Amino acid sequence: MYETEPWGVEPGTQPSYFNAVAVLRTTLPPSSLLERAHAVEEAFHRVRDEHWGPRTLDVDIVSYADLHSDDPQLTLPTPAPTSAPSSSPRGTTSTPGRNSPAAAPSPISSARSPGRASRPARTWNSGCPSSR
Ligand SMILES: Nc1ncnc2c1ncn2[C@@H]1O[C@H](COP(=O)(O)OP(=O)(O)OP(=O)(O)O)[C@@H](O)[C@H]1O
Numbered sequence: 636m637y638e639t640e641p642w643g644v645e646p647g648t649q650p651s652y653f654n655a656v657a658v659l660r661t662t663l664p665p666s667s668l669l670e671r672a673h674a675v676e677e678a679f680h681r682v683r684d685e686h687w688g689p690r691t692l693d694v695d696i697v698s699y700a701d702l703h704s705d706d707p708q709l710t711l712p713t714p715a716p717t718s719a720p721s722s723s724p725r726g727t728t729s730t731p732g733r734n735s736p737a738a739a740p741s742p743i744s745s746a747r748s749p750g751r752a753s754r755p756a757r758t759w760n761s762g763c764p765s766s767r
């Protein structure tokens with residue numbers, strides 16, 4: 636978990652962010668994973684009244700296996716933000732993210748870089764087990 640200064644907004648208009656990255660193994664297809672992510676945001680009373688406004692929780696799917704998608708509903712991997720510096724804790728997963736924080740500060744709690752397994756490109760259908 637990293638506490639980071641807000642980027643992409645007027646300085647002093649938002650409190651700091653707590654950014655974290657989790658690496659998951661899941662049987663959910665990407666669209667279902669996104670639905671779950673939105674449900675978790677709702678459970679934390681996330682409101683969307685302002686683009687990049689302060690939020691209780693923002694869950695992004697940074698990447699999903701080796702899938703690539705240009706769908707605005709679920710873009711994979713997430714495009715790197717144009718307004719944020721490239722150096723970030725999210726970079727520790729070797730994956731650019733939409734929410735890359737402004738710098739690579741020390742983690743608040745001990746966090747181990749999960750790294751990424753090197754796998755051949757694959758599609759959702761061929762690469763993941765089906766749900767039961
Ligand atoms: N990889 C992704 N992970 C999460 N959401 C995504 C992804 N790709 C596209 N989206 C879409 O982005 C939409 C807007 O997300 P959200 O409201 O969290 O954006 P925002 O807070 O304005 O900024 P940010 O995109 O930085 O989170 C979501 O409804 C979702 O469908």
Ligand SMILES: Nc1nc2c(c(=O)[nH]1)N=C(CO)CN2
Nearest residue numbers: 639640641642652687734736
């Ligand atoms: N430090 C930091 N700044 C942000 C972040 C974020 O996750 N961390 N997310 C934003 C929009 O999603 C805008 N600005």
